[in-house]
Amino acid sequence: MKPLKSMLLSAAIATAFSPGLSHAQSGLQTLEEVRPSIQFPRMSDREKRFLVEQAQILLRDLYVNRQSKQAFYEGVIDPVPAVAELLENVDELSVEEVELALFTIFAAQRDLHLNYIFPSPYSNFTSFLPLTFTRTVDFPFLTEASILKFSKVRINSINASLFEEFASDQAVPDVGDVVLSYNGLPIRDAIEEEQKTAQGANDFGGFTRAIGQMTFVRHLLTPVPEENEVTITLKASGEGSRPKGEVYSITLPWLTETPFTAESTPNALSTPSALSTPSTLSAPLTEGVLRNEAPEKINLRELIQSKELWQEEFNQFTDAYDLERKTEYPSNPTAEPTLNWGIISNEYGDYGYLQLESFVPALGNDVTLAEAQRIIYEEFGDTKGLIFDVRNNGGGSVDLADRLYQLFMPTTAQAPGGRVLNTDLNRTLLNETLFRDIFSQDWVDNINAVAGTDALYSADAPFTDQGRANQLGQSYYKPVAVLANARSYSASDLFTCSMQDNEAAWVYGEDPRTGAGGANVWEHDIFNLVLPEVFPPLPLDHRMRVSWGQLVRFGKNEGGIIEDFGCEADINVSQTTDDLFNNNVDQIKTITQSLFLRNFDKRYYANVEPSTGPGSVIVDAENASYDLTVSNTKLINVYSDGELVDSVPVYTAFKPRSVSVALNTLATGSNNITFEGVDYFDKTVWNVKRQFVAYETKLVIDESGYEKSFSDGITSPMTIINNTAQPGWTLAEPYLQVGFNPTYVDNVNSDATVLLDLTNLETATLAFEMEIDTEAFFDFIDVYVEDQEGNRQTVLRTSGAIRSQPYDADISEFAGKDNVVLHFLFTSDGSVTAPGVRLENFSITAGVERE
Numbered sequence: 125m126k127p128l129k130s131m132l133l134s135a136a137i138a139t140a141f142s143p144g145l146s147h148a149q150s151g152l153q154t155l156e157e158v159r160p161s162i163q164f165p166r167m168s169d170r171e172k173r174f175l176v177e178q179a180q181i182l183l184r185d186l187y188v189n190r191q192s193k194q195a196f197y198e199g200v201i202d203p204v205p206a207v208a209e210l211l212e213n214v215d216e217l218s219v220e221e222v223e224l225a226l227f228t229i230f231a232a233q234r235d236l237h238l239n240y241i242f243p244s245p246y247s248n249f250t251s252f253l254p255l256t257f258t259r260t261v262d263f264p265f266l267t268e269a270s271i272l273k274f275s276k277v278r279i280n281s282i283n284a285s286l287f288e289e290f291a292s293d294q295a296v297p298d299v300g301d302v303v304l305s306y307n308g309l310p311i312r313d314a315i316e317e318e319q320k321t322a323q324g325a326n327d328f329g330g331f332t333r334a335i336g337q338m339t340f341v342r343h344l345l346t347p348v349p350e351e352n353e354v355t356i357t358l359k360a361s362g363e364g365s366r367p368k369g370e371v372y373s374i375t376l377p378w379l380t381e382t383p384f385t386a387e388s389t390p391n392a393l394s395t396p397s398a399l400s401t402p403s404t405l406s407a408p409l410t411e412g413v414l415r416n417e418a419p420e421k422i423n424l425r426e427l428i429q430s431k432e433l434w435q436e437e438f439n440q441f442t443d444a445y446d447l448e449r450k451t452e453y454p455s456n457p458t459a460e461p462t463l464n465w466g467i468i469s470n471e472y473g474d475y476g477y478l479q480l481e482s483f484v485p486a487l488g489n490d491v492t493l494a495e496a497q498r499i500i501y502e503e504f505g506d507t508k509g510l511i512f513d514v515r516n517n518g519g520g521s522v523d524l525a526d527r528l529y530q531l532f533m534p535t536t537a538q539a540p541g542g543r544v545l546n547t548d549l550n551r552t553l554l555n556e557t558l559f560r561d562i563f564s565q566d567w568v569d570n571i572n573a574v575a576g577t578d579a580l581y582s583a584d585a586p587f588t589d590q591g592r593a594n595q596l597g598q599s600y601y602k603p604v605a606v607l608a609n610a611r612s613y614s615a616s617d618l619f620t621c622s623m624q625d626n627e628a629a630w631v632y633g634e635d636p637r638t639g640a641g642g643a644n645v646w647e648h649d650i651f652n653l654v655l656p657e658v659f660p661p662l663p664l665d666h667r668m669r670v671s672w673g674q675l676v677r678f679g680k681n682e683g684g685i686i687e688d689f690g691c692e693a694d695i696n697v698s699q700t701t702d703d704l705f706n707n708n709v710d711q712i713k714t715i716t717q718s719l720f721l722r723n724f725d726k727r728y729y730a731n732v733e734p735s736t737g738p739g740s741v742i743v744d745a746e747n748a749s750y751d752l753t754v755s756n757t758k759l760i761n762v763y764s765d766g767e768l769v770d771s772v773p774v775y776t777a778f779k780p781r782s783v784s785v786a787l788n789t790l791a792t793g794s795n796n797i798t799f800e801g802v803d804y805f806d807k808t809v810w811n812v813k814r815q816f817v818a819y820e821t822k823l824v825i826d827e828s829g830y831e832k833s834f835s836d837g838i839t840s841p842m843t844i845i846n847n848t849a850q851p852g853w854t855l856a857e858p859y860l861q862v863g864f865n866p867t868y869v870d871n872v873n874s875d876a877t878v879l880l881d882l883t884n885l886e887t888a889t890l891a892f893e894m895e896i897d898t899e900a901f902f903d904f905i906d907v908y909v910e911d912q913e914g915n916r917q918t919v920l921r922t923s924g925a926i927r928s929q930p931y932d933a934d935i936s937e938f939a940g941k942d943n944v945v946l947h948f949l950f951t952s953d954g955s956v957t958a959p960g961v962r963l964e965n966f967s968i969t970a971g972v973e974r975e
Contacts, residue, residue: 154290155251155378156352162249162343162380164223164242169215171663172222176214178648178659179226179240179668180207185549188643188674189687191580193233196688201232224347227321230668234325235687236333236432236613237645239345241667247344250381250437253354254286255279256447257303257335259635261698264714268636271698272327277303277311277335278704279358281447286379294374297356298364299449300704304371305357306338314338321346325640325688328610332635333434336611341378342437353377363705428522428562428587429484430614430644430675435518436482452707453477453513458495461486465499467507468712472720476504476600479513483520483615493527493596497738500531500599505733509603509719512623515634519614522644526588528619531599533628534801534810539593540622541584542567542644542673546574549658550582557654561954564589584676587644597798597813599738601731603722604629605715608691613639618675621691625679630722632715633693642686643671730756730809731780732801738814740794742879742912742943745818748787752812755780756803763798764789790818794845819843819879822943826884829969834860847873852950862950863960868903870955876948880968885939887971890919890946891932897959900924903952905961909935912943928964936971 167175183190183203193200206229214222223242230240241247258280261271279301287296306314315334324333341349355375362368442448454466454477464479478496485492504510510532529537544550544567553559554568566585574582586593606629608620617638623629648668651659662668677684695718697711722728735751743749752760754776762770762785769789776783785799794817801810821841823830832841835858842860846852852874853862860876862868882888896905900923907920919933938944946968950961 151382153380153382154352155349155380158249158380158382159348159352161382162246162348164219164246165244165664167219167222167663172217172219173211173214174660175663175666176207176211176222176226178662179229180204180211181549181658182648182668182670183207183229185547186545186646186670186672187238188543188545188581189233189235189238189671192674192685192687193235197234200234201229203229203233206232227347231321231323234319234323234330235671236323236325236434236639236641237430237643237669237671239433239667239669241344241433241669243664243666246348247665248383249343249348250441251341251343251349251378252381252441252445253339253376254283254290254379254445254447255297255376256281256339256442258449258699258704259331259335260701260704262700264696264698264700266696268692268696271636271696272331275331275698276701277315278361278701279303280704281442281449283445283447286445290379291374291376294376295372297358297374298361298366300361300363300701301366302359302361303356304359305355307351307354307356324610326610326637326690328635328637329613329639329690332610332639336434336438340438340441342434344437345434349378351378361701428644429520430522430525430618430641431482431484431519432613432639432641433518433669435516435611435613436484439481439516439518449704450707452709452712453479455479458499459487460492460495463492463495465503467503468511468716470713470716472713472716473508474506475716475719476500476507476510477513478510480517482517483524483619485521485524489521489524489527492524493531494738496528496531497596497599501734501737504600507602508723509605509716510600511605511607511632511715511719512629513607514612514616514619515607515609516611517613517616518611519616519618519641522587522615522618523592525615525619525622526586526593527596529622529626529628530594530596532604532623533626534598534601534808536590537593537626537628538622538678539586539588539590540618540625540678541586541676543581543584543676544571544673546571546577546579546581548575551575552658553651553655559654563587581674587673595813596738598811601810602728603719603725605632605719606630607632607634607697607715608638608693609634610637610639610690614641614645617641617686617690621677621681621686624691624694625677625681627679630694630718631691632695632697632718634697634699634711636693636696636698637690638686640686640688640690642675642688644673644675645669646672726805727807727809729778730754730801730803732757732799732810732812733780734812734814736814740815740817742817742819742945743787743790745790745792745820748790748816748818749784750787750797750799750814750816751782751784752799753780753782754801757801757809758804758806759802760785761800761802762787763800765796766798787816790816792818792820793843794847817843817845817877817945819877822879822881823968824881824884825888825968825970827970829967831965831967833965834858834963841878842876843879845875845877847875850874850952853948859962859964860948861960861962863958864962866959867957868898868950868952868960869957870952872903872950872952874950876963878946878966880938880944880946881942882939882944882968883942885970887934887936888939889932889969889971890935890966891930891969892948892966893928893930893964895928895962895964896922896924896926898923898925898961899952899956899958902956903958904950906947906949906951907931908947908949909938910945910947911938911941925958928962934971935968 226240261275318334319330322333322337324330357373360366360370455464462481466477468475526539570582733753760772799812803809823841844853850872853876904923908918910916
């Protein structure tokens, strides 16, 4: 059916964004021992030339930040003439000289989305020291320009066991000791030298990446250190084992992870890192092909990435080697491994805390959003404010970032736009390749509009359409703080800046600016798949990435860019020495005190408490209403699928009052209803969005049971809910079916539901007969039963080709309950279809009474 599209989606995992081996798969030796094994693979002169030619195309025709870099950094290497000069001389250079020359050209741009990625076996190694550095400053009211001047570099964390194993003759420093020099250079000079390869943007991004790279070097991205060991001179803080002010030096060997694959096979490819690649993986199947044999495929929207590679590698490293510093920020797990939560309680009250470690969630964007909504509703109802922590988050999915803003704002969320270079190659990509399916028509129209002009860029268009960015509505109604630092990069930059531009939150900066990564990024392998005549495969396992769509801000920063500038913090909460010794207590106190005071802003006078959590609300189509507890609200506007259908005066004061809003215009099936609170200044101050499912028929089951065959030519008592614009379940006697004409289509989400009253039963059995023929592992039929308390029983989840056969399940846990819903949910992804699903009949019967 769409061979190229299917090929791209299936291959995207194989062209992973950050290959590496887990620490459990690797050995540990000194760099001196390992150095002879860290080699570049051999290449012919033809391969060397081809590699440089492909770099030239990326840098000349696609690299969107080239001109802004020239304007921002005085004397920065212009990559286009530099790579042209390299191409002229490539035949005279060795393989190592070509590799390092390409790295230098890419790295000089100080753009973490622009990467020349070394091949294996070179890339399979990682070198590090058994400690990490951090920045502190003890003068909270300094100007941005003065903060680095008065900052100190200190020991942040230590692995004493590695000291004992590899440097037992060296003194173990204490956390908080000040770093004075590094390999003989004063620390400021050493940082400046390190910035030449560390690539971080602006003063703060460059500083934090430099001190990170001084203790952690991933050879995927950065050359091997020239020396086998590092000498560090320190001054004691007085909080550890040494008297304050004592100066001492230590000499540490670089330690190097040695992958077993690299030892046994010199040119072995590394295993892709699961954390680094966006994916939508299928859940275990009920039957058919085993799940562990499944291919992998990514969601089109989640293909649009804005992330850097080093930070996630560094996060994994500090976790694996126990180099994460303790903190008072809570860390309760959720269903999504990258999302943590907690409640911070102090003299200013209780405050919700959400930490997102990555914008590449393990379970996908929808699960992450649903978990955030659930936690806010279930756990944060009595809090006075919320801290959303994206420190040390290297980015990921633009779609996830763009869909988060709405959870924290009463009005329509705006998603930032992106623009590309005005080149013929970009016109080809957007008009003639899969990019047409990934991006909206606005992107195509904008690049075509500047053809033949001297415009540098296309006009900007959103990565995420407004409807999708506002689909869920507001979840939290108190003041919000976004906590970020200079390692908040890419999609984290985007999220932080757009929360600020939407006026949904105040930004609290552990550094005065975020990391300043302002573009989405594409791998060369993606271009190879969509336009192979221009982008043949790179030799061996070489890889390159390029910043392609430059992000453009809105609101009070209208027309500004994120690249190099980052997001300027509203309030500086740089880490103090006390924070380092006392687990961020000063920082937490500053943020919570500020949030406490923001509660007195009139924008937070009005409030609302929905009577149900996020998700569907079951109602009677003829007698529907919804309860809200509201304060300081003049009226409630009611919208159905975006159209104003009612305005209900409520005139509530400071004391919250329960209000029941009648819903008189509900159609049978799914209704997207928005309640919008308006205050006494006629401003929209809150919103609540819920999906109301209205049933005309409730099936009351007694001891005689119920049987339904679709040979009768009617769908009743089924209510069909299509959650996308694509056609779903239809009656084709004697079946209720999806597809079979001849196939279903992409992006179906169709739910055939039955509302049940099981109060007359003590036990119950569900039975049905069904034929299944779907794209295995990606397009699913889910049969499940749920009640209004959130209890859910999965009866069947499967995909693939399964002949027509009967199924049955004991659903007695729902016996004795009303408003139980039976679901036959069919979903298809964005590519590859099959014949479909046919439901022949279903029945619910009473079982034997419980003892």
